[in-house]
Amino acid sequence: DSGVTQTPKHLITATGQRVTLRCSPRSGDLSVYWYQQSLDQGLQFLIQYYNGEERAKGNILERFSAQQFPDLHSELNLSSLELGDSALYFCASSVTSGGARIEQFFGPGTRLTVL
């Protein structure tokens, strides 16, 4: 158990819908990262927040948005869902926001299926 929690574990929805994925970081960690993992794309970095502020952005679509709240939990919002958005979404947390030895702890993931 990494100490990072993600809810829900599974999510099945239809195209065009909107969903919210939730992540609670490890106690004491200020950074939260979101990743998308699909079979053909591997693990793709989406976005990072540090203590409530956006710190780095990866290949995140405009239909996706995220935020980190004052209690440090984070939410990833996915809207106008398409079939291709079906994937595993992971949240990771770390104590620091940068540096060469960032140790990220990953949650168990949310499996999103868009029908």
Next chain:
Amino acid sequence: TQLLEQSPQFLSIQEGENLTVYCNSSSVFSSLQWYRQEPGEGPVLLVTVVTGGEVKKLKRLTFQFGDARKDSSLHITAAQPGDTGLYLCAGAPGTYKYIFGTGTRLKVLA
């Protein structure tokens, strides 16, 4: 776009065999990490290497960072069924994020 290519993509070996997994890029990374991911779980960090030429050992696993900090290798000695999983390398091109490799799926047969 910075890419990390891993090879091989798939590897199925017998218990007791040795293996090496490679992680290559044309870009320089300030650090490189290796993770193992098991089905239904998130990746778990195995090691971080920072210095070019650095070698780290973790029991039967040996990790090496290339001299030019563009590539890395993971060598497993006397593989065991418990080593089965998806191995991912991840490089930090800068300060705030890691780029993950394409992954190597290892299966060790008893």
